[in-house]
Every structure is written in C-alpha cells, then in structure tokens.
Amino acid sequence: MLLIGLTGSIGMGKSTTARLFAEEGAAVHDSDAAVHALYAGAAVPLIEAAFPGTTREGAVDRKELGTRVLGDAKALEKLENIVHPLVRAAERAFLDEARASGATIAVADIPLLFETGRAKDFDRVVVVSAGADEQRRRVMERPGMTEEIFARILERQLPDAEKRARAGVVIDTSRGVEDARAQVRAALKDFGAA
Numbered sequence: 001m002l003l004i005g006l007t008g009s010i011g012m013g014k015s016t017t018a019r020l021f022a023e024e025g026a027a028v029h030d031s032d033a034a035v036h037a038l039y040a041g042a043a044v045p046l047i048e049a050a051f052p053g054t055t056r057e058g059a060v061d062r063k064e065l066g067t068r069v070l071g072d073a074k075a076l077e078k079l080e081n082i083v084h085p086l087v088r089a090a091e092r093a094f095l096d097e098a099r100a101s102g103a104t105i106a107v108a109d110i111p112l113l114f115e116t117g118r119a120k121d122f123d124r125v126v127v128v129s130a131g132a133d134e135q136r137r138r139v140m141e142r143p144g145m146t147e148e149i150f151a152r153i154l155e156r157q158l159p160d161a162e163k164r165a166r167a168g169v170v171i172d173t174s175r176g177v178e179d180a181r182a183q184v185r186a187a188l189k190d191f192g193a194a
C-alpha cells in the first residue's frame, strides 16, 4: 500500500484535495475530522478536566475551546498533548484497516505533518498550496474568522514556502477543482500508483 501524507497551511485546500484522492480510489484519513469526532466522544472527559466549562451536552464546544487556547501557547500545547495521541491512534487504526481490506493507496490528511515530525512515516508527502492572497481570501470568508485568529493559527504552522520546499509534490489549488484533479492524477502516475 502506497502511503501518502497530505498537508498544507490553513485554507490551502487539504480537504478538497483529499476528496480528489478519494475519488481516484485512495483510502483517506482526515485528522481535522478525527478531532471533530473525538470532540463528540472519547476526548470529551479529558478536555473537560483540562479546560473546565468547554464541553456541554457530551460534546466539546469548539468555539469556546478555541477562544481559550488560540491566544495562549501553553494552553494550546496542553490541548495538543491530549488530542494528538488520540488522533494518531485513530489514524493508525484506519490505515491498518485500509491495508487489511486491500487498499493500494492511502492518504492521511495531517495539517501539522511537518510540525509534528511525521514526514518520515510516509512514502510520499504532498503539499497543497494556493498562494498567500488566495489563502487569506478563503480563510477570511469563514464565519467567525478574524485577522487575529488567522494570524495566531499561521504562527503555529510552518510557513507555506517551507512546506513547499520539503514536499515531494505540490498541488496548486488556486486554479479550480478540475485543474487540481489533473494534478492529483499526475502525482499518482508519478508515484507509479496509476
């Protein structure tokens, strides 16, 4: 099974590109989605214990939790120390199952792939990018997003230029979905997987 790590900074097009890989037949694991699932399940008691008042009705209130941690590096680190091992376990279980069911290509969408030293775990690393202006336009469109939150998230992420420099392949998502699909197909061909 060819193991592809997919990453990119906020708003660059990871989820969209992951979907394109899935449409080419890859088994895809999405870390952000895994976090969201954990926040309605296994992580809830741990988060409530560490950040009292950030859960309600058995689920994490992400807006409230975001307000607590996004401006506070220590708090974010504490949260990451709780969440990342759980996400990693979910990813491992997913990839084991994909392998057992005969998948030939698996993609793990990991926002902090380089930051958490995960590049070595993959046969290939794909970075999505769209340029800083397009990124800002996309991110600022999101409800509740502010310049301050955007800046704080960017601070926590390896700069786009460094990600691109460390990538096996870069997918440029600034020219539309069909253009990105062609790049995904070309990447799979280049990897000998299509």
Ligand SMILES: CC(C)(COP(=O)(O)OP(=O)(O)OC[C@H]1O[C@@H](n2cnc3c(N)ncnc32)[C@H](O)[C@@H]1O)[C@@H](O)C(=O)NCCC(=O)NCCS
Binding pocket: 009, 010, 011, 031, 032, 035, 062, 063, 065, 066, 069, 070, 076, 079, 080, 083, 087, 111, 112, 153, 156, 157
């Ligand atoms: C801070 C939280 C509560 C905000 O939730 P919210 O629903 O508003 O945002 P969402 O999860 O969709 O993330 C928005 C963007 O920020 C990025 N991001 C999230 N956490 C981090 C982080 N710790 N460092 C850098 N970027 C991050 C995401 O990849 C995404 O691009 C949430 O992001 C969170 O719990 N983060 C900690 C877990 C984590 O590290 N996740 C990212 C990798 S698995």
Ligand SMILES: Nc1ncnc2c1ncn2[C@@H]1O[C@H](COP(=O)(O)OP(=O)(O)OP(=O)(O)O)[C@@H](O)[C@H]1O
Binding pocket: 008, 009, 010, 011, 012, 013, 014, 015, 016, 017, 032, 111, 138, 172, 173, 174, 175, 176, 177, 178, 180
């Ligand atoms: N190839 C593309 N062509 C046109 N629009 C795109 C493309 N890829 C992504 N987008 C748009 O950019 C926005 C962000 O995309 P997406 O959610 O895939 O990014 P992401 O990297 O997963 O984001 P985040 O890290 O913030 O969760 C979405 O509105 C999406 O529709």
